Amino acid sequence: MGLRYDVIVVGLGHAGCEAALACARLGVSTLGVTLKRDRAAVMSCNPAVGGTAKGHLVRELDSLGGQMGRVADLAGTHFKTLNDSKGPAVQATRVLCDREAYAAAMQAVLFSQPNLDVREAEVSSLVVEGGQVAGVVLGDGTQVLARAVLLTTGTFLQALMHVGEKKEVGGRLGDDAARGLSDSLRAAGFSLGRFKTGTPARLARASIDWDAVTPQPGDFPPRPFSWRTRGELASGEVFPRQPAVTCGLTATTSETHRLLRDNLHRSPLFQGDIVGRGPRYCPSLEDKVVRFAARERHQVFLEPEGPRSPLVYPAGLSTSMPADVQLAFLRTVPGLERVEVVRFGYAVEYDYAPPTQLRATLETKAVSGLFFAGQLNGTSGYEEAAFQGLWAGLNAALQVKGEPPLLLGRDEAHGAVLVDDLVTKGVDEPFRMFTSRSEHRLKLREGNADLRLAKHGHRVGLLPREALERAEARAHAVMAEVTRLKRGGLALRLKRPEMSHARLGEGRADWPTLPPDVVEEVEVEVKYEGYIAQAERAAAREAEATDRWRIPEGFRFDAVRGLGAEAVEKLAAHRPGTVGQARRIPGLTPAAVSLLLVALKRGPGPGSGGTPPLE
Missing domain, CATH: 3.50.50.60 (FAD/NAD(P)-binding domain)
Incomplete structure (x- = not known):
């Protein structure tokens, strides 16, 4: 055998x-x-985990029992909370790692x-x-x-x-x-x-003039991804495990752009050698110079690949230009005038x-x-x-x-x-996740991923009981504090933009001592209570109307009365599993979705499923 x-x-x-x-x-x-x-x-490309929307995915993955967040914490050298001056829905963790x-x-x-x-x-x-x-x-x-x-x-x-x-x-x-x-x-x-896809050149760290670029230190104290790491912090373990690195910020120049434009005839991207479509939200530098011709400069973030690594990843300089062109344009960037290239950038189809x-x-x-x-x-x-x-x-x-x-x-x-x-x-095109893709983004914050998902991870057997109990205890603490604030009339004061939980607590002997992650979640829940409630009502209406209605295997879309040929073709090609999925098929009209829902509700027949909503 x-x-x-x-x-x-x-x-x-x-x-x-x-x-x-x-x-x-x-x-x-x-x-x-x-x-x-x-x-x-x-x-394979940048030595980092997380970022806008991506940090949300890592926290969600961790809350279900995945591994990436924990490994990023173990290897992290530069922790940063992005969009910290904006609303909680778009705040996200990014961790530069020792590759x-x-x-x-x-x-x-x-x-x-x-x-x-x-x-x-x-x-x-x-x-x-x-x-x-x-x-x-x-x-x-x-x-x-x-x-x-x-x-x-x-x-x-x-x-x-x-x-x-x-x-x-x-x-x-x-x-x-x-x-x-x-x-x-x-x-x-x-x-x-x-x-x-593509990747930039890797630069010799010692050949960079670090005094000529703007230092970019990480956050202190750093915010970890994983529930395991947060548990270690609570018990006094050392975090981060790796020595910290400081990154550098610089930018391209008009000379950089001139060199690239003068050599577009040598670019496989512009000469048709590359037939695959690349990511619109992470284009190569030569593509950016052509598409955004009015831009005088593009930011370059210099990221050491580890505390002891001799290599630096120049984020923002992805390219597939010939090696001699790469070296020439790199040396037009402030701080990189004498840079040496260890490995040139390339594109992959x-x-x-x-x-x-x-x-x-x-x-x-x-x-x-x-x-x-x-x-x-x-x-x-x-x-x-x-x-x-x-x-x-x-x-x-x-x-x-x-x-x-x-x-x-x-x-x-x-x-x-x-x-x-x-x-x-x-x-x-290569798909990248953004918080704006979610109609429920205010509800789906990085900070409440464990409160949303730990029960699912534990139910299927991937997340240990310890993690579930930690999430439940945090949820209980948040709920109890929100209730206390409302009883005391403090919630109304907390909703004022200039107030914070810390300032409200100044001089109050009765103010409880709470973990920082509980404090942060309480602030969000109180300040955005009305918006969150509105989002939850909208989600409930959507689920009732479409997402909970299942489309059976073998359902005959061509037998739905009034459904046009184009709609039938789109539905047959996509074979959606629910009416909600059908509603999100590009080009399918609301009228077609309504006809499909009516057919499902009508009962047995060739164009109906008689299928009850999903529980």
Whole structure:
């Protein structure tokens, strides 16, 4: 008998690590397959975790039982709260990490996890039998059987790297590409597209004039991501674990832009050598210079890759220009006049699978038991990938165990918005998460992620009781303090913008001693009480009207009375699982959604499901 597992996870990047750990921790036998074992969890681009909306995803992932937040805390060298002068919905944590320490910490968890084996190999094809995945075939011909397979292939499918006129096969510098799996996916009935991403040069730290750039220290005290780290802080443990680094801020100049414009004829992006579409919200520098021609400068954030690392990551300078052009334009940036380049920037083209081919669990519609997560679904960013990996891993393990899936509403998590937008709307460029994508963003704050999601993580078996009890205790403390403030009439004073909890407490002997994270949440709950209540009412109305109405498998959209041909075509192509998902299909009119809902409510018939709302 050949090798057999419950679940196989293909790829051990940020999505694959979360998927493999989730499956193994839920007690199913799991195999993680990666091209190079020592490259698992490598930060391929910027050495940072979090940021606007991305920090929300990490806190949500951590509250469900994921690993990324804890590892970022262990490897963090520069902690920063972004948008701290703005409202609580957009405030987010960003942690610059020691790149080597991050990979080492995640690998240590992976390689010691019970129920998880890790194997170096390339997966060349899928084994599919009667519409059900049955396993994979490795590059050496070995067949490994499984009840579920998760593909988290990142940028490696038919990957091609570009530096000027030079092309090289590979999904990351120093790594090969996955060549056979794309053909296997097409043979199984999946459509594939082509995207591109890029990364900047890595600079020699000692060659930078740090006196010529603006110092950017981190926050003190730093704000951690993980409930585990916060528990250690409460017990007096040392945090952060890594020595702090100070970053530097500089900017491009008119000479930088002139050099780039003069050499656009050598850019693979502008000469048509790169056919995949890149991320609009993180363009290459040459793309920014062309698209924003009136801009005189673009910020550059110089990020050391670790306290002892000789390398610096220049955020904002992603490029695929030839090496000589890269060196020339880098030396026009203040502080980089004598910079030396250790590794030049490059672009990567790769295959992705349009995510409308997926169910809400991230299981594919065409092949049962097959799940996709991460950049394979057309997303960009470590955090988006990690959340998808956790989501897909949880649901694959639950399916193997014969238990119901974990499905969250758009009003419960930014991660649920991410997944719903992917499977319902699809992508036409690498997808990046923003808080503005969520209609419930005031409710979905980074600071209350544990209060929203710990119960779900514990219910499915991934989050330990200790974490649930910590979240419940915090929720109780917040509720009790809000109640006390209202009884004493202090809540009205706290709503005044110039007042803070600390100032209100000055000189009051009866003011309780509360943990800072409780104080912060109390302030938000009181100050934004009316807005939060309004958001919750809107969420309830939306759920009642559309999101709770399920569309049965095999539902005949063409039999819905009054539904036009275009609407039928869109619905049949997307196969939404609920009326709420149907409502979010691009181009589907409110009238068409209303007709669909009427048909579902009407009762049995070819164009109705008679399906009650979801509980």
